[in-house]
Every structure is written in structure tokens, then in C-alpha cells.
Amino acid sequence: MADTAPLTNETGPGPSPQLTKETGPRPSPRLTRDTGPALSPGARLTPFTVTVERGRLRFFGSVIGLEDTEFTSLERAREAGHHDLPVPPTFLFGLELEHQAHAQGPDGPPVDPSRVLHTEQSFNYHETAHAGDELVFSPVITDVYRRRAGTMEFVVRDTAVTRPDGTAVADLHQVIMVRHPEGER
Amino acid sequence: MTAPTSTSLVGTELPDLHPDEVTRATLALFAGASGDHNPIHIDTDAARAAGFDDVLAHGMLSMAFLGRLVTSWVPLGAVRSLKARFSAMTPVHARPHCTGRVTAVEQGADGELLARIALAVRLADGTLTVRGEAVVAADSLPTT
Incomplete structure (x- = not known):
């Protein structure tokens, strides 16, 4: 099981799911x-x-290879008819x-x-x-x-x-x- | 947008897209930029604990490349839909290769002429990782 504590809710009562090996019906281990x-x-x-957020769009665009396009450059965006950076697909x-x-x-x-x-x-x-x-x-x-x-x-x-x-x-x-x-x- | 022009668009291939190698840095940055913080993409320990050999690329990274492929060919405002089905894992260090081809030009429900583009992402060994489809306004297609 991954150490994903901040994102998990599985610290409920009972043993961790990976430790249980009972067969037969039992409550779903949630x-x-x-x-x-x-x-x-x-x-x-x-x-x-x-x-x-504009900065976030720029970050996203640059990671996927869209530097110097309408998705990362305000100037390019305006050339393409947008009033601000557009949201990519x-x-x-x-x-x-x-x-x-x-x-x-x-x-x-x-x-x-x-x-x-x-x-x-x-x-x-x-x-x-x-x-x-x-x-x-x-x-x-x-x-x-x-x-x-x-x-x-x-x-x-x-x-x-x-x-x-x-x-x-x-x-x-x-x-x-x-x-x-x-x-x- | 006369019928002969539209029909002749069927079979047109989009210019291929060869993004850079998917490195661990790519995955870390994409996690932050996209908002997908699933540890199997950025933490080797978590990936192994989940039964994988190493971290895997986000499916949405490949789909983002497909979005890039389509919007490099038609304006963003002409894209009506984008779909993807993820069929195989993309391991770290992969070099995805994205292709697109116009498969149909047809009238949409509101009378707009639409082009259907079949999309695919493959790894260097030919493995198909994503099959997708875009529908775009046909009058926005490059005519050359």
C-alpha cells in the first residue's frame, strides 16, 4: 500500500485491508x-x-511544450484574438x-x-x-x-x-x- | 466550404507531434501544473507499492499532447470536442508520438460542417497508449 496518508481515509477501525485474508463474506474493507x-x-x-489563473496556464503550457504560443504568451494570445491566455483543451x-x-x-x-x-x-x-x-x-x-x-x-x-x-x-x-x-x- | 473541398479533406494527416522524452522532471512538473498529484506518477516508492516497476506518465499528459497536436492545426475556438481512451501505460523515459488523420467530414446536429479526426499516441516500440478523436469545425481546416 502506498504511503499516501494525506490523501487517504483508510485509517478507520479494523485492520488494514492488506493484512486481512479471511474468505467468505465480510464487510467491504472501505x-x-x-x-x-x-x-x-x-x-x-x-x-x-x-x-x-494566468500563471497556472503558463506553467501548464510550458510543461507540455507550448512555449511562445497563445497558451503561454499574452502577446501571442492577443494576436490570436484572445483578451487573455486561453485555457488549453x-x-x-x-x-x-x-x-x-x-x-x-x-x-x-x-x-x-x-x-x-x-x-x-x-x-x-x-x-x-x-x-x-x-x-x-x-x-x-x-x-x-x-x-x-x-x-x-x-x-x-x-x-x-x-x-x-x-x-x-x-x-x-x-x-x-x-x-x-x-x-x- | 463546398462539398468537394470537404470530401477531399478526408484522409488528410495532421503533422505528427514528437514531444520530448517523458522524464521524471516532466512528470513532477506536469503533476504540479495539471493538479494531478497521484503519487504513482511522481514517487517511485508509491509506484512500486502499487505494483508497478517505476513511475508512470499521467494519461492526461498524453491527452494534453493530443490537444496540442489539434490546436497546432486548427484554432482553439474551432475545437468542438476531444476524447481519449487510455489503453496502455506510458513508462517514464517514453517518447510518445502523436498522430492525427481526418476520417470524416459531416454535418453536425446544428448544421455546422464538422471534421472528425482520429488521434493516436504510440510509444517508440509501436505500443498504442491512447486512441482519441477530435471534432473540429471543418471551415477552420487548413486548405493547403
Whole structure:
């Protein structure tokens, strides 16, 4: 098990999951928060607002090789008709994940992020967002299901991103897979 | 945007994108820049404890490269959607190779002419790590 203490909630009562080897039915070892009702399909998580920061966009752009483009240079952005640095196509995903990492309960991260694999992601765009914009994220858990004798748990999350007045900016669709080697449930 | 021009776009290949080698530094910086702090991407001990040989690249790093590939070809405002399915791990030190090809030009629900672009990210040994698709406004495509 990874030492991911700041991000985990698995210090609940009872032995650590990796030490237990009982067979037969027993309570799910609460490896993920999905064992509660909050992550059942249709669950609406708490909406949150993030202000897009120019410095952060520049950092993101430079790491993925977009130096001296509209995504990192204000001058280039203005040449391309933007009033400030535009948000690149995949950037919104991280804003959501980052918020999730610091949230509690059902809005928070899976108990052990090292078991999580990202299997699918999509974005539908309605309007370009820019540095300085306030964006409202409204996530909904649209599906939760298990495969391969319960060893793989898939969580599907759809998040509408809007401006505070409700204007649509983008829709995010995410599928993650949480590995449960012991195949509980 | 007449029909003959649009149909002739099918099969057009986007200029390939060869990002730099994915180093540990890339992964650390991408974690900070993107907000994805999952330790399996930045902490070798955590990656091993989770059953991997070493740290793995974020799937979203590859998808960010696909976004870069698409927006280097059409303006950002012309991109209607971007999708990715992550099919294999990208190990540290990989050299991803991103490609795109127009597969269809068709009318969207609101009458807009759209081009569908099949996207892929492969490793040097040919392993397909991401299969994706972008839909962009067809009238924004370079015509040369």
C-alpha cells in the first residue's frame, strides 16, 4: 500500500485491508468511498467555483511544450484574438481533480489514489475560457460498476463547467478504474 | 466550404507531434501544473507499492499532447470536442508520438460542417497508449 496518508481515509477501525485474508463474506474493507450511498449512480456532488489563473496556464503550457504560443504568451494570445491566455483543451480536468483532492467525503478523492487508473476522458466545448474567468464545476456520478469478479471498479463522472451566470463552457466526461486485487464484493 | 473541398479533406494527416522524452522532471512538473498529484506518477516508492516497476506518465499528459497536436492545426475556438481512451501505460523515459488523420467530414446536429479526426499516441516500440478523436469545425481546416 502506498504511503499516501494525506490523501487517504483508510485509517478507520479494523485492520488494514492488506493484512486481512479471511474468505467468505465480510464487510467491504472501505477501500474506496464508493461504498457509501453518495457515489451511487446519479449522485450529484457539491458544485464548486475555480478562478483560472494566468500563471497556472503558463506553467501548464510550458510543461507540455507550448512555449511562445497563445497558451503561454499574452502577446501571442492577443494576436490570436484572445483578451487573455486561453485555457488549453485538457486543462479543466486538472482543476477538477485538484479540487477533489482537497475535498472531504463523497466530494473527495478515492481512498487510495495509487489504485486509480484513468481509462477514458472526453471534453465537449461550448465556449473558450480564459485566464481570470470564474468557472463553476457541477459533477455528477453517472455510473459505478464492477468487472472481472469485482477486481475492477469503474466510476463514471460527468461534470458541467459553466460561467457563474450558467453559460455553458465545457462538459467533461471521465471514467476511472479502481483496482481491487482482492476482488471484494 | 463546398462539398468537394470537404470530401477531399478526408484522409488528410495532421503533422505528427514528437514531444520530448517523458522524464521524471516532466512528470513532477506536469503533476504540479495539471493538479494531478497521484503519487504513482511522481514517487517511485508509491509506484512500486502499487505494483508497478517505476513511475508512470499521467494519461492526461498524453491527452494534453493530443490537444496540442489539434490546436497546432486548427484554432482553439474551432475545437468542438476531444476524447481519449487510455489503453496502455506510458513508462517514464517514453517518447510518445502523436498522430492525427481526418476520417470524416459531416454535418453536425446544428448544421455546422464538422471534421472528425482520429488521434493516436504510440510509444517508440509501436505500443498504442491512447486512441482519441477530435471534432473540429471543418471551415477552420487548413486548405493547403
